[in-house]
Amino acid sequence: MKSFFGQNRSKLVQDIANTFGELKSQLRAEQLFRKIYKQNPIQDVDFEGLSEEVRKWFLNHYDLNIPLEIHELQSSTHDGSVKFAMRLKKDGRLVESVLIPERGRLTQCISTQVGCAQACRFCQTGRMGLLRSLTTEEIVGQVILAEKWKAENPNFQVSSYKQVTNIVYMGMGEPLDNIDNVIESTHIFCDNLGLNFSPNKVTISTVGLMPALNQVLENTKVAVALSLHSPFEAERSKIMPVNVKHPITEVVRTIKEHSKNGSRRSFMIQYTLLRGINDSKEHAEALVSLLKDVSVKINLIPLNEHEGASYRRPDLGRVYAFQQELKKAGMVATVRLSKGRDIQAACGQLIKDKAIKE
Numbered sequence: 001m002k003s004f005f006g007q008n009r010s011k012l013v014q015d016i017a018n019t020f021g022e023l024k025s026q027l028r029a030e031q032l033f034r035k036i037y038k039q040n041p042i043q044d045v046d047f048e049g050l051s052e053e054v055r056k057w058f059l060n061h062y063d064l065n066i067p068l069e070i071h072e073l074q075s076s077t078h079d080g081s082v083k084f085a086m087r088l089k090k091d092g093r094l095v096e097s098v099l100i101p102e103r104g105r106l107t108q109c110i111s112t113q114v115g116c117a118q119a120c121r122f123c124q125t126g127r128m129g130l131l132r133s134l135t136t137e138e139i140v141g142q143v144i145l146a147e148k149w150k151a152e153n154p155n156f157q158v159s160s161y162k163q164v165t166n167i168v169y170m171g172m173g174e175p176l177d178n179i180d181n182v183i184e185s186t187h188i189f190c191d192n193l194g195l196n197f198s199p200n201k202v203t204i205s206t207v208g209l210m211p212a213l214n215q216v217l218e219n220t221k222v223a224v225a226l227s228l229h230s231p232f233e234a235e236r237s238k239i240m241p242v243n244v245k246h247p248i249t250e251v252v253r254t255i256k257e258h259s260k261n262g263s264r265r266s267f268m269i270q271y272t273l274l275r276g277i278n279d280s281k282e283h284a285e286a287l288v289s290l291l292k293d294v295s296v297k298i299n300l301i302p303l304n305e306h307e308g309a310s311y312r313r314p315d316l317g318r319v320y321a322f323q324q325e326l327k328k329a330g331m332v333a334t335v336r337l338s339k340g341r342d343i344q345a346a347c348g349q350l351i352k353d354k355a356i357k358e
């Protein structure tokens with residue numbers, strides 16, 4: 001049996017056509033997608049209207065179980081964020097996923113890998129190394145599981161939201177290191193008969209892996225967030241080893257080229273501010289020059305310090321001075337004071353020894 005949550009609609013059409021012939025395969029796949037995904041949360045499916053033959057075949061070939069379960073959760077007393085440790089049923093490993101309520105939006109931050117191979121110096125997950133990549137159904141399943149948990153736990157602030165409104169691939173792992181499953185999952189999230197997210201409400205974050213970034217640009221319409229963190233090549237290579245192989249100027253050039261071709265895709269720059277390392281006026285000026293002629297929004301994120309970190313968080317005066325330099329040059333720059341800091345749910349804090357099989 002294969003997981004229903006790991007298949008986009010065209011694959012299901014193909015599967016039905018291979019079994020019952022082309023005629024009506026499209027219609028039958030549409031019926032199945034509608035019946036299953038229209039529910040929130042997804043639970044016992046009513047197959048009325050589907051022929052007995054198709055229903056039996058479907059239930060014999062497709063698994064509707066969510067491939068993860070909640071292992072534990074922590075809720076922030078400051079801002080209502082909820083961080084889940086989700087257990088992957090396949091091998092018992094744990095990944096983290098966070099629900100973040102903010103001004104009428106409920107954003108879910110999802111993971112794409114157990115651990116990460118990129119080893120960015122300021123990141124806890126990066127210290128784990130890569131244990132494995134998630135399957136498509138394990139990526140999609142995080143959202144389905146969170147919706148189910150919300151419906152069963154109405155007393156949390158996040159449960160007052162009818163549904164998750166935005167998805168960010170900013171949890172554990174580098175999404176572009178798991179490119180096929182990540183792209184497939186965006187197709188399920190953005191299918192109007194699937195989970196029905198508008199592509200601009202779905203954001204893939206990346207350190208700038210090439211050529212996988214081109215695959216995202218060619219095969220999806222979702223927003224892209226580039227983790228930049230320093231405009232200087234040598235310095236970025238020290239903070240983010242990926243820069244040695246994929247220099248930031250080349251990655252930014254790819255984004256510029258794509259934007260020139262009339263794309264309406266939204267690009268964001270994530271810039272984690274590290275005290276005394278990348279928070280100077282010179283850095284702000286170099287950042288402006290690097291991003292000249294690209295339409296991007298810059299998110300400035302003061303580092304979330306964690307135990308064992310060798311970098312420090314700048315004071316807020318420094319953070320706002322950096323923002324002012326960017327604004328003076330006409331850039332759109334916002335300061336993101338991370339949500340869920342009291343539950344270690346902020347960027348770069350998702351971890352940990354727990355993710356190793358317990």
Ligand code: SF4
Pocket residue numbers: 116117118119120123124125126127171172173174207348
């Ligand atoms: S910041 Fe992202 S890409 Fe870098 S090590 Fe952490 S999880 Fe991996």
